[in-house]
Amino acid sequence: MSNEVAVFDAKYPENWVVMQNKITQAFREMSIDEKRIIILASPLVRLSKATEQTPIEVTASQFADLSEIDTHSAYKQLKAASKKLMKRTFVYEDKDGDDTEVQWVIRSKYANGYVSMYFTDEVIHLLKVFDSLNPYTKYLKEDILSLRLTYSIDLYHLAKKYQGMGGFTMSLDDYRKELGTPKSYTRINNLKDNAVDAPIKEINENTDINLSYENIKRGRQVVGFKFTVKNKPKPKQVLDSKRDSYTADMFTIDGLNDKQLGRIVRNPAFMAEYNHLVTPTSSAGQSQQGWDFEMVKRLKEDASQFGKRPIRDYLDY
Template sequence: MNDVELYEKKYPEKWIVMQNKITQAFREMSIDEKRIIILASPLVRVNNATEKTPIEVASSEFAKLSGIDRNSAYKQMKSASKKLMKRTFIYEDKDGDDTEVQWLIRSKYADGYISMHFTDEVIYLLQVFDKLNPYTKYLKEDILNLKLTYSLDLYHLAKKSEGKGGFSMTLDQYRQELGTPKSYERINNLKENAVDGPIKEINQKTDIKITYENIKRGRTVTGLTFTVKAKPTKKKGQEGLNQNNEDRDIPPLTVKQIDRFAPLLANYSPFGSYAPSGKSTQEVISWLHTQLRDEAFLKTHKKHLLAIGYTFPKQKS
């Protein structure tokens, strides 16, 4: 059984999974082009697609998950697909040579859906995930309702670094990563449109919270340090969580409990988006052996621990 087959079993269609390289190829795309790639990506993975495989994205799903009017969804999809047909990106091949390829080799436009054929290089980015090809994963609903172009890009950056707690970049690195226009060389323009606005939207609509601080040389801002944290889930009625336990914090775990819950949590799919991306299961288990000693981690992931079998010690009467 190959890595892709193992991967398909672990992450079903509701998960968006992409090599980290692909987000760099997103530069300068419109938000609708990015949405199409995101919606198509699990279909490429679970169907073991090739260049000959048509990947169909329905306008009804595009409208529903993106929070846009259904009547305009098909027009937006068709326009975005036509742009993708003309787009190329450059990657370094196994010989170290820059190679330029198209995203799509064929598109078909029908009433209510578009059908696309991706190039082999794009398919590879959407199917192969290992140590040599680190990847990021998240749920569809956690990203597709973002409406600002740079919100999608910043979310990708944040999810890649969530397991580390955040990331830092110089201003030039950040501009290059997001593919911002020349006018964003002014820091006020950059922050307003590609930092503050996207952070506000991400914090309101997704599963993570981002804050940032300036990196300065003297009085000059030269970079940004972003802190990324998973939001604690406050929904009631979830598996293993009842009214009596909602206000209780999990006390420090014993070594025996950590040894028990680390592998269970690493293999619990609802926790998957919070684990470091691009890591093997064993590496995630090792990471969890440290995280499960942290009080804040226990508080944030109480619902996951309860779901995999943690029970509170009996309270003394």
């Protein structure tokens, strides 16, 4: 891998996580908080001209909001996880076919309310170069950060990677290796309970997909799993007897919470259709956070100005 980082691809907005598929192998044995840091850092690296000299800042408030914990706890967890990342390494095969070991983070700074990290060029490459030679997987940040269990993030990434194919098959040994499970998971019951059944339940309850599996057997012995990945069906809209009343309701924000409103204003279609409402010099035109704050505020004040399509349609992307 060259030290020169290729030109970044900024076509995916900030609310998307995009990573090379190789990164899941580097995730092995990481704590869930370490994985969350990489997930939060992903769009920050992708949408910038980051190098090894560029600080990537993850704030406690971001970590708290997306992980649904209080800010004080978030900073403690964020700092502890970043310290672990300083000691983490992973191995890749270079252009000569030789194994090369590299650190995730070469320097960290702990300030009031945020952690600033400097990633190695190899990590930056994994987070911003996506092409036929570097296959990748993408998903919404809020979906993956809703997951709490140790192996849910890894299994979700695998499921999204193979979603277009309808699923994937893995031997038990390959599955254990992919997730970096401990030796105690050589027992099939331990593996299923902690690294298959529980993560699948959490993924199905909190994300955009439904995941199921069946055993692959050789005789009576389980030797692998066959996973099936399906898109969640969109909820059917039940028409009211009074069509006009129903249509009017679709252009209001009644019943929508702040998290749903944030998801709506971050929808790429919403951003494209209402970008003309802000000037380049306004706070909404300067950053994603500024856009989110301003647009949610406008929705709450007068949702009728956003009439190009039913408001709830923007939740389905």
